[in-house]
Amino acid sequence: MRGTWLALLAVLALALLGALSLGDQPVPPDQVLGALAGAEDVPPAARMIVTGLRLPRAVLAMLVGAALGVAGAVAQAVMRNPLAEPGLLGINAGAALVAMVVIVEAGRVPGGALPWLTFGGALAMCAAIWALAWRAGTSSLRIILIGVGLSAMAGAGASFIATFGEVSAVQRAMAWLAGSLQDARWETVRRLAAWAVLPGLLAWAAARELDLIAFGDTVARGLGMRVNAVRGGMALACALLSGAAVAAAGVVAFVGLAAPHLARRLVGPAHGRLLPAAALTGAILVLAADLVARRAMPPLVLPVGLMTALLGAPFFGYLLWRRRDE
């Protein structure tokens, strides 16, 4: 088990080194390490590229991935569904609709407002789904069905705006929707950390509740769990985590679905181990995907969400292939 953790950390460190060293201006690994350590003999240009440009982007990528990984693991436990992901709670659809409205319809918005507005859109959508699914309690199936329905409606609204909006504004909105780490400044990193770290830790502290609620309402209730309270709290943590990730980087697809599955393969289903492993796996996925997105068609920088989606589709196939005997 310790080997698994060390391997995860090693892969993450390697991906981080790659992300800091590779680019239009390659910086050799020794200079990367020197710049990180604050050594004197590193050329100022290399220091500027590593710590000023690439480091905030890499840290943002890791945080987004970790938040989505944990949110996905929580969603899969609470929904009792291996295909559950934070998007089912309406987070992506709510954020996307708000982003479309703000970028296309409202025209110019103060740059700092967009993350707040999309974060609010994500949470509002999640709350609406919860309210509509509530009938003297919740059930995961009702949440999933209503989540799919409301997300489709929000998607239709976003498409409507995209169809009739001004082309250049729509293009900017689409770039945001595809998931992008272009806005990687330390301020973005700090805001994401402020919004996501606490819910992530709370979810981890409640790992035992997640273990039990995954057995289903009847069993959990029979053992004395207040199922609606736990599901509500965990869904809120999930919404905060993934809403913060969406606000920071747009819709980064499939990480919330794939990272928990990979983590489960590595450390098993107990959430005390699964959540940190999903955080590490998600961080590695987004960091690696962004590296590919930056280097695949230089000088063009592809949206990271495009890369994760390209990686995610084969992953679905892999899931099906694994279940071929069932």
Add this chain to the structure above:
Amino acid sequence: MSEPRTGLAARGLTLGYGRGPVVDGLDLAIPPGRFTALLGPNGCGKSTALRGLAGAQRATAGQVLLDGRAIATLGSRELARQLGVLTQSPAAPEGLTVDDLVRQGRYPHRSLFGGWSEADSAALEEAYALTGTGHLRARLLDTLSGGQRQRAWIAMTLAQQGRVLLLDEPTTYLDLAHQIEVLGLMHRLVAEGRATVVAVLHDLNQAARYADHLVMMKAGRIRAEGPPSEVLTPEAVLDVFGVAVTIIPDPECGTPLCIPRAEGAFGR
């Protein structure tokens, strides 16, 4: 009927899913320290009555009392420390071991962030010993046979250490050997004074053999209640199940043995 001071009882308990009551004004005192079997045809409300007794379904009228206190006023963890519930064919998430499952039984005993205690370990070992599943603890649940899996779930319920066990059809889907094993375990738990057992059963003859107290239900109401020798009569079985039977003494233990009459169709 006098108010029982100890044990589990239903008072005018009415339960339903919106379209008329499934259980209608149930008055039932579970004899403490005995094995009670709930019997009746499909849809008679026996499983619903069991869920009501477990506090898993909200009463539309009446209440369930535990030691004279309404269970609706007890905290959910407090209730789970008193009542162990096993639902019909429960499902576990993929990839769990028997130990992962049985440990969940300690959930109501642990504080929010409290660690695993000596008492938890002791309860676990006892549950393994009683069910004979200790050698399976590292096995994945998905790889167990039906009987082994059912025993693992019973071990989880025992690790809960409730005074009352409520089991919904614990023997359904098990082969004969495992049915006997599970019923024998229930009987032993009661005989050793560890628990009061209430189980929904389908086999009248097994119920008569292993249970001390039979409750026969039809259309949401109790039609007959008492020890097997008094309850299991041709009249009661005809009334509740609509089947004509002959009752003879069980050659093994003398309890009533119920044999459907061969009315023409099978005559040779």
